[in-house]
Amino acid sequence: MSILVFKGDDLLVHTTALRSVYVDAFCTPPWNEDDEKAEEFVSRLPLNVRRPGFTAALALAGSEVIGFATAWTTVAPFPNDRCYPQAAAGLGVDRTVDWLCGAREIDELAVRSSARGTGLAGELLDAVTEDAPEGRSWLLTSVASTRAMAFYRGQGWTQATHPSPDGKGIVVFLGPRHPARSLAAQPL
Template identity: 70%
Template sequence: MDIRVFKNGGLLAHASALHSLYVEAFCAPPWNEDEEKAIEFLGRLVGNVRRPGFTAALAFAETQAVGFATAWTTAAPFPTDRCYPQAAAGLGAQRAVEWLCGAREIDELAVHPDAHGTGLAAALLHAVTADAPEGRSWLLTSARSPRAVSFYRRQGWVQATHPATEGEGIVVFLGPHHPARALAPLPL
């Protein structure tokens, strides 16, 4: 596998491959997103490549794109769009600011189904977090995906929020080198 790291809009030259990978990764269960969400992702990406700290990794098997990850530095004050309010509610407003603002935020991680189980997702995750400020990285995922939750745990990420027992909502994870990981509450 060849993993290329992008720190700017050069990633947009691969928009078609990113779209295809997004569809392959997220239009199936448990995500069940549709084509419209893949198009929205590409629309957001045009702005995201200009965010402070933007970092992306795109993996190729020969000439075929087989996975990607995107990340950036979380802004201060803590954002209030998308799923950020759920993250702040789970952590508490003060922890959200202290732990997440200024940290490397992983936005998307997608791997083609044919590359599952190859270590590619772990390599992409490492590629976008290797130079995280002071080792501070974080992400959120859906509690509806026990596979994703289990994957991040195996990679040494610490679950910092614990959703309802029905498995609803989002889960915030702190990266393996995040200084607040020891402060994350344990599940009940």
């Protein structure tokens, strides 16, 4: 197995393989995404590769793509589309700007079901955060996936927001080298 790191649009030659891994990873429980979501991911790729600080990592077994991660630098002002408003509401304005803007944002992390439990997801996460500005990296995930939540904690990430315990919503995690980790509120 090998991991290749990409910093721009040269990743796009792997679009079909990325879509296939995305479907394998996210069109099953707990994510239950559909083909439309996979197409949305693919349609965002040409824009995402042009974002400031774009970084991607591809895991290959021979010539087959078995996992990937994509990331970029979060811009200021903090975005207000997708799940960003939930993140900002959980952190508050000042912490959102101080902790997330200018940091490496992990957008997607996906591994084929056949490669889960091998340590591959951790390697991909490390590959896209290795050169994060001042060690600052962060991501969002859904509380609906207890497996993802446990994985990030096991990788040394710190949960920085704590939505209601009704099993809905998203949480912000700060990377293991993020300087604000010790400042994140712990659950009651």
